[in-house]
Structures are given as C-alpha cells and as structure tokens.
Amino acid sequence: MILFLSGEDSFSRGQRLIALKQGFISKYDPQGLNIEVLEGEELNIDNFHKAITTSGLFTSKRLIIIKNIFQQKNKAILDKIAGELKKISPDNIMIITAHDLLKEKNNELLKKLLKADKVEKFPLLKPGQIYLWIQKEVKKRGATIESAAINYLVESIGSDLWRLNNELNKLINYSNKITLRDADLFIDSPIDDNIFNFTDAISSKDAKRALKLLHDQLDSGANEFMLLSMLARQIKILLQVKETNGQNLDLHPFVIRKALNQINKYSLESLKKLFAQLTIIDYKLKNSQGSPRLLLDLFTVEMCSK
Numbered sequence: 001m002i003l004f005l006s007g008e009d010s011f012s013r014g015q016r017l018i019a020l021k022q023g024f025i026s027k028y029d030p031q032g033l034n035i036e037v038l039e040g041e042e043l044n045i046d047n048f049h050k051a052i053t054t055s056g057l058f059t060s061k062r063l064i065i066i067k068n069i070f071q072q073k074n075k076a077i078l079d080k081i082a083g084e085l086k087k088i089s090p091d092n093i094m095i096i097t098a099h100d101l102l103k104e105k106n107n108e109l110l111k112k113l114l115k116a117d118k119v120e121k122f123p124l125l126k127p128g129q130i131y132l133w134i135q136k137e138v139k140k141r142g143a144t145i146e147s148a149a150i151n152y153l154v155e156s157i158g159s160d161l162w163r164l165n166n167e168l169n170k171l172i173n174y175s176n177k178i179t180l181r182d183a184d185l186f187i188d189s190p191i192d193d194n195i196f197n198f199t200d201a202i203s204s205k206d207a208k209r210a211l212k213l214l215h216d217q218l219d220s221g222a223n224e225f226m227l228l229s230m231l232a233r234q235i236k237i238l239l240q241v242k243e244t245n246g247q248n249l250d251l252h253p254f255v256i257r258k259a260l261n262q263i264n265k266y267s268l269e270s271l272k273k274l275f276a277q278l279t280i281i282d283y284k285l286k287n288s289q290g291s292p293r294l295l296l297d298l299f300t301v302e303m304c305s306k
Contacts, residue, residue, distance in 0.1 A: 002085065004113040006098040007122030011161035013097060016120065020095055021063065028061040035063045040071035040098075045080045052088050060091040070098050070107070082109040124159040127223060133161070137168055138178065145171075145178040148233075151226035152183045180233060195230045196258060199238070202274075203265035207304035214300055224292035228282050235275045242268050274303060 003020065005013050025032055036051050043066060051064045072078060088094055096113060113119075125133060131150050138145045157164050170186055171178045194217055201210035217227060240249055241259040249256060281295050 001090070001093050001118075002088065002113070002116040003093070003095045003118045003120070004098070004116040005095065005120050005122065006101055006113075008100055008124045009122040009159070009161065010099065011165065012125075013122040016122070017065070017067075017095060017097060021065070024061070024063045024093065028059050029063070031058075033057045034059060034061060035065070037065045037067065040066060040068040043069065043072045043081070044077055045084070048081050048084060052084065052092060052094070062092045064092055064094045066094070066096045068099060069096050069109070069113075070101075075107075078107065078109045082112050085112055125161070126159075127154050130154050130159060130161075130164070134164065134168070137165070138172070141168070141172055143172045143176040143178060146180055147225075148180040148229040149178050149183040151223055151229055152180055153187065155223060155226045155230075156183075156187050180229065184233075195227075195234050196262070199231070199234050200262060200265070202300065202303045203262060205304045207301055210300045210304055211297065214296055218293060218296075224285060224296065225282075227296070228278060228285070232275065232278045232282070235271060235278065238263055238266060239268070239271045239275065242266065242271060277303065 005016060007013055021035065024035070029035065034057055036054070038047060038051060048066075054062065070078075096116075098110075098113075101110060131154055134145065134150050134153055153164060153167065157167065167187055171182055174186070175182055194213055198210055198213045201207075201213060214227075218224070237255060237259050241256060242263045246256040246260050277299055281299055284290050284295055285292055
C-alpha cells in the first residue's frame with residue numbers, strides 16, 4: 001500500500017505523518033521495530049530496494065517512510081524508483097511525502113504517486129481557514145482566545161503554522177484566556193506601524209495619505225475586522241494616554257512613547273468621536289450593512305474633514 005502526502009503546508013502534512021506512524025505502531029508494531037525512514041535527499045536505488053525487500057521482525061507488516069522525495073534531484077534515480085513501486089510487498093505500507101509539486105509536473109515518479117492507493121494534499125491555508133485552525137487548536141489545548149487576538153495572529157503570521165503553533169504554546173503558557181493584548185505582547189506585527197501611520201494621517205487631516213495607507217492594507221489581503229480591531233485598539237491607547245499623559249498605564253513603554261508623540265494632534269473629544277465611529281462601522285460590518293471597503297473609506301474621509 002502506498003500513501004502519498006503532498007503540499008506546501010508542511011506542518012499539517014507533518015502532523016498527518018505522525019498520526020499515521022502512531023496508528024501503525026498501535027496496530028502492528030508496539031516496539032517500533034519495523035519502521036524505516038529515508039530522506040529524499042539521501043535516497044538511492046539501493047537503500048530503496050533494501051527497504052522494500054527487508055522482512056518484518058515479529059510481524060509481517062513494515063512501515064517505510066520517504067520524506068520529501070523530490071529533494072533527490074537525480075532524475076535517473078527517481079525514474080528507477082518509479083519502476084520499483086510495483087514491487088512493493090502488500091505487507092509493506094509506504095508513506096511518501098513531497099512539498100511543492102509545481103516543479104515536478106513532467107516527473108514520471110510523480111505521475112505514479114498521484115495514482116497511489118491514497119493521495120492526500122495539504123495546500124497552504126487561506127486566512128479564513130487559518131482563523132478556524134487557531135480556534136480549534138486553542139480549544140483542543142483547553143484554552144480560549146478572543147476573536148481580535150485570532151485576527152492579530154492571522155495578520156501577523158499568516159499561513160506559517162509552525163510559527164503559529166509555537167506562538168500559541170507561548171500564549172497558552174502565559175494565559176489560558178488569550179486576549180488581543182496578550183497577542184500584542186508576544187508577537188510583533190508589521191501592521192502596527194501602518195495603523196500608527198494611518199492614525200497619524202487622520203490627525204493631520206491628510207485624507208489622500210490615509211486612504212492610500214488603508215488601501216495598501218486591504219489590497220495586501222488584510223482582514224477588515226482585523227483592521228477595525230487594530231484601529232480601535234490604537235484609538236483606545238491614544239485615549240488612555242491623552243487622559244493620563246501616559247502615567248500608571250498597563251501598557252508597554254514603547255507603545256506609550258509612540259502614543260505620546262501623537263496625542264497632541266488630537267483633542268480628547270475627537271478621539272472619542274473616532275472610537276464611536278469605529279464602533280458603528282464594526283456593527284454595520286457584522287450585520288452586512290454595507291461594503292467593508294466603502295465603510296472604511298467613508299470613515300477615513302469623514303474623520304479627515306473634521
């Protein structure tokens with residue numbers, strides 16, 4: 001039996017491989033004596049042939065894993081292995097993994113692997129899928145997370161599930177109720193500076209610059225709810241710093257310093273109006289009362305005209 005696991009989402013692919021391996025151990029090989037792992041880069045016809053012809057110890061079943069098979073760049077070796085696949089014993093279970101298949105379109109081995117007994121694909125997740133993945137992972141680990149914090153993680157890290165997994169571990173070790181503030185504390189986001197520049201443009205009544213900054217974020221795939229969350233957070237910080245002059249606030253000193261550089265451009269009343277307008281837009285977006293981009297554009301123009 002041959003299983004072929006492919007795709008650029010190496011984290012999910014790796015997790016699936018671990019699950020399959022554990023399943024084999026539980027069912028056939030409690031001591032793990034009949035598992036052989038080969039790396040694609042070091043693969044050759046001799047070690048491949050040895051792997052598929054070696055008999056199992058204490059069981060007829062053997063698990064052969066070949067990781068990243070197309071890291072072997074010698075086409076002659078791959079072509080020979082393509083011809084050897086039919087010789088695999090029914091008692092052997094072979095799992096072959098591969099990363100990006102686009103460069104391997106005319107590969108004879110790939111053609112055969114795509115017709116393997118079982119083929120599973122792991123493409124990179126889209127933003128909405130990453131959001132659900134984070135929700136599921138946090139719940140599985142016995143914790144909770146705010147929607148705004150999930151959006152922050154999606155925008156900051158994207159589809160790198162290896163890093164997301166590590167960051168979730170850190171966050172859950174810190175608190176089992178993850179907030180936006182927790183995410184902001186642990187993770188640097190490139191969107192932060194853009195939000196700061198956006199609010200700076202609004203405070204300067206520079207509608208042209210503010211709209212460009214907004215559109216740059218949206219055109220790069222930024223989630224509208226994430227932008228709203230980050231804007232609301234920034235305005236809330238400015239309100240706190242305006243009211244206290246940055247004293248005795250539970251905020252990072254760097255965040256306070258940046259806010260102090262900006263608050264003189266705003267009156268307390270204008271900050272309150274900004275926050276109120278963002279609350280209204282958030283309600284409209286959640287209730288599908290208008291185009292997200294149009295609502296944000298109108299907000300930007302209106303705030304720059306006051």
